[in-house]
Amino acid sequence: MKKEKYHHGDLKKALIDSGRNILRKEGITALTLRSAARAAGVSHSAPYAHFADKQDLLAAISTQGFLDLQGRLTLSIEKYQNSPRDLLIETGWSYIQFAMSEPACFKLMFSGILEDEHAxxxxxxxxxxxxxxLVNVVATCQKTNVLPAGSADETAVAVWSLVHGFVALHLERQFPGTILEKHKLKELFANSLGLLMTA
Amino acid sequence: MKKEKYHHGDLKKALIDSGRNILRKEGITALTLRSAARAAGVSHSAPYAHFADKQDLLAAISTQGFLDLQGRLTLSIEKYQNSPRDLLIETGWSYIQFAMSEPACFKLMFSGILEDEHAxxxxxxxxxxxxxxLVNVVATCQKTNVLPAGSADETAVAVWSLVHGFVALHLERQFPGTILEKHKLKELFANSLGLLMTA
DNA sequence: GAATAAACTTGACATTGTCAAGATTATTTT
DNA sequence: AAAATAATCTTGACAATGTCAAGTTTATTC
Structure with a gap:
């Protein structure tokens, strides 16, 4: 019923969504400027009215990915704010679930969009x-002795490194099958993160 | 002085080396089948005598990257075998130095070559x-109480996740400048890894 | 030495990112 | 409201890329 209009309405958003969907369904190799334009129903050059180049679209998709990730983290933070030990593990687990639910998008988000800082x-x-x-979560955990005292910034670096490395290596199938068979993934993760917590 | 021969001699190795050099000097976007062929002095289709497709060349370059990484790890392991605390930190630091010395290659190694397991x-x-x-290093550290007792496999997952995540996030400039200004990178890393060690 | 296989070249094709020129619609100015 | 201008989108082009088919040159095998 929609009129075939020359102007799209919100092509910028449509291209970001289309790109995200292509990532979900077909992976990074299928995500081209032209495939995103096709999915949005416009010509192959239309994206240049909204994005300087392909990198610029990828940056916008990545940004949207970070916003969605923040949404997931917020849910966990609110849900477990009264139980610092769960707070840490469940927030980390939300990070991991996001990565596993959209692996191609997650990898894109951490795949070198930032060549120069101000682009x-x-x-x-x-x-x-x-x-x-993440720093806020860590600080909360430190106040209740779930994490060792010290600079929240520094501790957050350690925690984030562990969480990010865990899911990055898992997505790349770097962990041998033997160890994955022995555990549920969340248990393996919780045990790893547990090593950072105060006994 | 070298004769212009029709057969190259060891084109397979030459293509891997050329690709590696292109990664070093110009980054992943410059690494194409054709640019690697050009750098090796052969025609654009010559690589197909040795590699099934581009992915296959990338896998070979990645494999070489892992072999070089193993070399670096071996040096640290031999050097610090009598001092478990240094062993852990210095081996992790070697991993990080490799990643920082060849960031494009390092990212390629962890960028999804493994679609199907047996390819x-x-x-x-x-x-x-x-x-x-890594598991061996961890086991050594456990025997001397530098790392907590328990399954070496599981502990290695935690250690590797932290080390890998640390350098992956650093390469992607995900850590804010404020914290990097306060520390030398190695010190920040050692402090992070220190949180996993037994006090 | 002939036959066969391996290594390499040449030429082609569809796809991609990008640009230039033009067409259509929205917005601003008068 | 009409005209001018800007924004949005289309069409057409170009060089570069991955890949394949066909042919050429060299090495290996019988």
């Missing part, structure tokens, strides 16, 4: 906000 | 051997 400021700001959420 | 067996075996070296 994509809104991406950068999404990255920084995500980090800040 | 690249020699790559898989290099991956497994690298993991095994």
């Amino acid at each position: 994509h400021p809104e991406f950068m700001s999404a990255v920084r906000k995500t980090y800040q959420m | 690249h067996p020699e790559f898989m075996s290099a991956v497994r051997k690298t993991y095994q070296m």
